[in-house]
Amino acid sequence: MGRSVLHDVIITLVVSALLIWLLPLMISTYTLTVLVIYGMLGLSLGLIWGFGGILCFGQAAFFGLGAYTYAIAAINIGESTLPMILAVLVPAVFAALLGAMMFYGRLADVYLGVITLVVTLILFKFVNSTAGPQYVIGNARLGGFNGIPGFQTLNVPGDPTAYIWGDPYFYVCAVALVIVFLLVTWLLRSSFGRIAVGIRENEVRMGLMGYDVATRKTVLFAIGAAIAGLAGALFANWGEIVTPNLFSLGQSAEIIIWCIVGGLGTRFGPIVGAAGLAYLKFMLGQQSMIDNTLVLGLILVLFVLFLPRGLVPAVASLLNSIFGGTKRKPKPRRMRRARHG
């Protein structure tokens, strides 16, 4: 076990180092940065949905909450370190409260989806309606549909004048994603992660074994929200403005599509799905022949019909059948789709 963990970590580091080195040669770092951020957002849902069986339609809510928390805190504090931390903590606490309400109330899949969807809509409506000057938190005006521009962006911790932007900011985001990825890997290999997968498979059985299912799901939900919040804060820094569109339905739906296309129940799939589809959307945005949502919809339909397990599991089993026999079988745990997926 110990050796295979090391093996995993080394492969992850080598592959990500290669990608961080090679990708900027092909795509501008400005675009890459947002792809990395979306990858992290995809991973956050991939974790709670693919491994915890919690289908959350409101991952955008935590993303937006992270972004707004960062923007508001940055305006008030004028330095980026504490706002970054708050942007992780606030969505996590919010998700813990929301999750506790749902999981202790024993709400099942569909209702979970509806509630998380509605929470996203409420946040969207609320933030949209805060254009008036009376909506202020400290020195920060919420700005309604105009969003919040002009906040302090990421700086070297302790030195508010040393901004991190451009190429260095891409490397910061990429390294952050690698760290989050390794943490998720560690989490899934730990007892907590294995128990979470058990809960995904059969809640009743895990309860009868003596596991407190509601608490464990709440914690996992909050961890997912924390990652989404971090992605939100990074996004705020990238865009240098936060708007209510972060909470929009379209954003929420897109995250789910990333996970389905990339491959649910894998760590890598949602990242690939997010970055790939976001890049495609970016390319399609440069032409006006067809509407890009049409193409995204078509891709989703094609995947559901022909590659229902998603891209990464399909490629993995293809590689496995080509090099089959000689290579060690891929861990089935990574290949599996959630029961409700």
Add this chain to the structure above:
Amino acid sequence: MAETVLETSGLTMRFGGVTASDNVNFKLKARELRCLIGPNGAGKSTFFKCVTGLLTPTEGHVYMRGQEVTGWQPHQIASLGVGIKTQTPNVMDALSVHENIWLAARRFYNVVEARERADSIIDRLALGTIARTQLGQLAHGERQRVELGIVAVADPWLVLLDEPAAGMSAQDVDRMTEIIHELTRFAAVVIVEHDMQFIRSIAQTVTVFHQGAVLMEDNVERVMSDPQVRAVYLGKKA
């Protein structure tokens, strides 16, 4: 005099106008093996669910080792050291046999110990050849056996089994009987069962349920030859 591990007093469960469980007083001693029988709708499973926390009784109390556990959640009851197997197979289909049993052991032991215990249970249940197979690909009898492994690996002092022999082949039932006898060396076992042959082969004391209440409680031979019990099973008036 052995300690009482499970006791219910005046346990009543109503669903609307239907009284599924009617003032049941039940006592079980440590390391006792007890079968609950009765025709369909006699209230066996309702009683079982009230005891395991899957249902909260309308009235009455449940005590385990003297502690009141009425209205507790299933996971709280299981945490006391109670092994539970429900009527339908409840297993993690997409996980391997080893992972299923490891998860059960991990609740009470650390990672290394849990692995050792899972390995030893897998050996004892002769599941070694399929230890890495996903549960979803196994036959019904094997899944039942894995679920017994899940129950047994945590070293429970009270084991509650709802229809463990349902749908199993004669060979599987024999093996099941063996495992259950082994369990009774350390734990009290309650079995809810339909299969009379299985009960004859395993039971010492039998509690007969009829219309939600306890009809009689006696040695298995006397219960089987009792005219009232026969009448209940055949659906005639006694």
